[in-house]
Amino acid sequence: MLKCLNAIIISSGLFFAAWSDAASSEKFGLGRLATQQEIKAWNIDIRPDGSGLPKGSGSVVTGEEIYLEQCASCHGEFGEAVGRWPALSGGEDTLKDDDPVKTVGSYWPYLSTVWDYVNRAMPFGNAQSLSVNDVYAVTAYILNLNDLVDDDFVLSRSNFKDIAMPNKGGFYNDDRKDTEIWSAREVCMSDCKKHVEITARARVLDVTPEQEAKRSGREQPTNKSKAETSQEASLAGENVKLLLRGEKVFNKCKSCHALGESAKHKIGPHLNGIFGKAAGQQTGFKRYSKSILLAGENGLIWDNRNLTEFLISPKKKVRGTKMVFVGLKKPEDIEAVIYYIRSADKE
Amino acid sequence: MKSNKNHSRRNFIIGGLAAGGSVVAGQALSAGDAAIIDKQPWSNELGDGVDVRPYGFPSKFVSNVKRRNVEWLTASTESSVNFTPIHELEGIITPNGLCFERHHAGIAEIDPTQYRFMINGLVEKELVFTLDDLKRFPRENKIYFLECAANGGMEWKGAQLNGCQFTHGMIHNVMYTGIPLKLILQEAGLKGNAKWILAEGADASAMTRSIPIEKVLQDCLVAFAMNGEALRPEQGYPVRLVVPGWEGNMWVKWLRRIEVGDQPWQHREETSKYTDLMQNGKARNFSWEMDAKSVITNPSPQAPLNHARGHTVISGIAWSGRGKVREVHVSLDGGKNWRKARIDGPSLDRSVHRFYYDFDWTGEELLIQSRAIDSIGYVQPTKDALRKVRGSNSIYHNNGIQTWHIRKNGEVENVEVS
Numbered sequence: 001m002l003k004c005l006n007a008i009i010i011s012s013g014l015f016f017a018a019w020s021d022a023a024s025s026e027k028f029g030l031g032r033l034a035t036q037q038e039i040k041a042w043n044i045d046i047r048p049d050g051s052g053l054p055k056g057s058g059s060v061v062t063g064e065e066i067y068l069e070q071c072a073s074c075h076g077e078f079g080e081a082v083g084r085w086p087a088l089s090g091g092e093d094t095l096k097d098d099d100p101v102k103t104v105g106s107y108w109p110y111l112s113t114v115w116d117y118v119n120r121a122m123p124f125g126n127a128q129s130l131s132v133n134d135v136y137a138v139t140a141y142i143l144n145l146n147d148l149v150d151d152d153f154v155l156s157r158s159n160f161k162d163i164a165m166p167n168k169g170g171f172y173n174d175d176r177k178d179t180e181i182w183s184a185r186e187v188c189m190s191d192c193k194k195h196v197e198i199t200a201r202a203r204v205l206d207v208t209p210e211q212e213a214k215r216s217g218r219e220q221p222t223n224k225s226k227a228e229t230s231q232e233a234s235l236a237g238e239n240v241k242l243l244l245r246g247e248k249v250f251n252k253c254k255s256c257h258a259l260g261e262s263a264k265h266k267i268g269p270h271l272n273g274i275f276g277k278a279a280g281q282q283t284g285f286k287r288y289s290k291s292i293l294l295a296g297e298n299g300l301i302w303d304n305r306n307l308t309e310f311l312i313s314p315k316k317k318v319r320g321t322k323m324v325f326v327g328l329k330k331p332e333d334i335e336a337v338i339y340y341i342r343s344a345d346k347e
Numbered sequence: 348m349k350s351n352k353n354h355s356r357r358n359f360i361i362g363g364l365a366a367g368g369s370v371v372a373g374q375a376l377s378a379g380d381a382a383i384i385d386k387q388p389w390s391n392e393l394g395d396g397v398d399v400r401p402y403g404f405p406s407k408f409v410s411n412v413k414r415r416n417v418e419w420l421t422a423s424t425e426s427s428v429n430f431t432p433i434h435e436l437e438g439i440i441t442p443n444g445l446c447f448e449r450h451h452a453g454i455a456e457i458d459p460t461q462y463r464f465m466i467n468g469l470v471e472k473e474l475v476f477t478l479d480d481l482k483r484f485p486r487e488n489k490i491y492f493l494e495c496a497a498n499g500g501m502e503w504k505g506a507q508l509n510g511c512q513f514t515h516g517m518i519h520n521v522m523y524t525g526i527p528l529k530l531i532l533q534e535a536g537l538k539g540n541a542k543w544i545l546a547e548g549a550d551a552s553a554m555t556r557s558i559p560i561e562k563v564l565q566d567c568l569v570a571f572a573m574n575g576e577a578l579r580p581e582q583g584y585p586v587r588l589v590v591p592g593w594e595g596n597m598w599v600k601w602l603r604r605i606e607v608g609d610q611p612w613q614h615r616e617e618t619s620k621y622t623d624l625m626q627n628g629k630a631r632n633f634s635w636e637m638d639a640k641s642v643i644t645n646p647s648p649q650a651p652l653n654h655a656r657g658h659t660v661i662s663g664i665a666w667s668g669r670g671k672v673r674e675v676h677v678s679l680d681g682g683k684n685w686r687k688a689r690i691d692g693p694s695l696d697r698s699v700h701r702f703y704y705d706f707d708w709t710g711e712e713l714l715i716q717s718r719a720i721d722s723i724g725y726v727q728p729t730k731d732a733l734r735k736v737r738g739s740n741s742i743y744h745n746n747g748i749q750t751w752h753i754r755k756n757g758e759v760e761n762v763e764v765s
Contacts, residue, residue, distance in 0.1 A: 027533065027534055028483065028534060030476065030534060031466075031534060031535075033472060033474065034467060034474060034475045038465070039465070039467050039473055042467075042547075042603070043606065045555060046612075047613065048613050049610075084419075095628035095629075100628075104619075107619060109613065110613050112613065113613055113614060113615055113619070116614060117614065121552045121553055124423075170628065170629055171622060171630050173632060173633050174636075175631065176631075176636075179736050180736065181732060181733065181736055184726060185725075185726060187685075187720065187726055188685070190683075190685070191683065191684065193682060193683055193765075196680060196682065196764050197764060198714070198752060198763070198764055200763040201752075202506040202509040203760055207508065208417075208508050208509040209415055209416070209417055209418065251453065254423075254425060255423050255425055
């Protein structure tokens, strides 16, 4: 009997070993150790105390070159911003105004934030493409744009912490619980005020997106992406694979170029009908560089070869072009994006 | 039974006449409604078979129900926001395809086989997980609202946008399936000086936010599903962070890394952005919790009253980042007098609540408002009370009471009142 019981206990013990209740144990034995190289690849963040900053340096002078080439098309030559892109300079002493201008110079409390953000997210559409020294240089130049360092300044890891940002003391922790709103717990239900008057109306400003937002405006469903729509047309001989690839590649152009029926000019001209056209000829685009206009007058036509060369390296093909773009490396990407751009004209 | 029927029919006719002699009711008296009398094609012909719509989509008659952006707000749609059409929704759950979008570098389309999740910093073991690894942790299902801290941000200086989609539409409420972040951190082993985490996204903005460790251990989730299906790409597929009750920017999408540290990182999204500038030129930071708030979604400027006087349903949503919504009050006279609204449907912690107020409209102009009180007793303030404390430059955390002006013809406008 005893033997028998033992046997039962042992076998059920085995049974339970395979089914141990995971929730009660601390560890699940999941995942694997990260390698040092993997951590280095992703662990790019910088803190105000300078931790995370890699070794390196960059001058205001080099920073200006990089900035004019890679940043000014959106942020403006002096950091003043083009259109609705963010400004990077100015705004000193405006924080109490009705229209405060919050920039690196007027608002940001820490320099580390500039380095970290430019390094992780800029230039927009080509993130994490700058070298360590380039990030130091551009950061130095942004400081210079805000009159915080001289023209001959060189920023490096060793002098990084010496830079004091003007608005460093401008922040305090959430104090909502100390305000009268927090403590106003009494609830009035009737005769809470004598007069009620309308003091402001949205219609006066009238900035609501168009009337189609109203219920009456019924539209046909248009949930399909362009490639999807064309997928249906694939029977008619469209190269869907190339088109899909082109649509993806075009993501790299989208921050500056629009394409398709309702396309407008952005940082760069819209690209409808560009294929076969002379350079610099998109009507209504007023910001062409002199170089591209001249190239057009001298007979540069956007055929397959010229477009390919331009997309490999805009600056090599058209010296002095305002198109700030590193260029596409893979020939298949270039073929696909040209195919995609052309497909817009067939619609 | 019979008398009941007669009763409702009588009501229908009288109601129709009272509403200014509606055409349908008039016809019903003589010949009858063509919608009934004539044979409709859908009652006669075969419709689409199965598999014509392998992933179903809404009726073509509701194609106007969609997210919309405000074009003049931003320079590019890749760093921009659009808005949930809350005036078209019912109940408390937001359908996945209508959850507002806020991207900083467009939608990252991540191949799940190439997805990796890393924990590094102040832990015993720095670890890497695949998506399949993550799914082997114990899971939870939780319904939470996500509200962008800038929801209503355009209204600080006064009534500006005509429609609750634009004034209040940076919110959604879905059921998440995810893993308590605590369990994953336990797997790595927190060191004694672990005080903060940095959450980082894999998109081209490499979004980062610092979060105090207490919050992380309390209720943050690493979510991979919403409303029963994989996260939508716009919402962070394959994995996003869920930070219940706290501002939406912290719910990092396309989550790829958690670093554990001993102090906040002071990154761009917690200094340049998501800090509340006050009138004195100083700014509040780390204002993470979302205050109690409510809005009437119907009627509202995009959804005017489509009937004349008589029985009228006011419907709206309320939520609080600090708990449940205990009560919602509705005013028809711009805040002079208030009535208790009826909360219907699930009342869950840090989830959207649906409220109704039914009344008999006399056909006169109205100034309708709603006011939420949450489970800790916080009362939603008026916009004027908020501005008294905050000025009008703080962009974020605008939870002031919204007023809609209803005209006699049923049209609705966004207004402010004294």
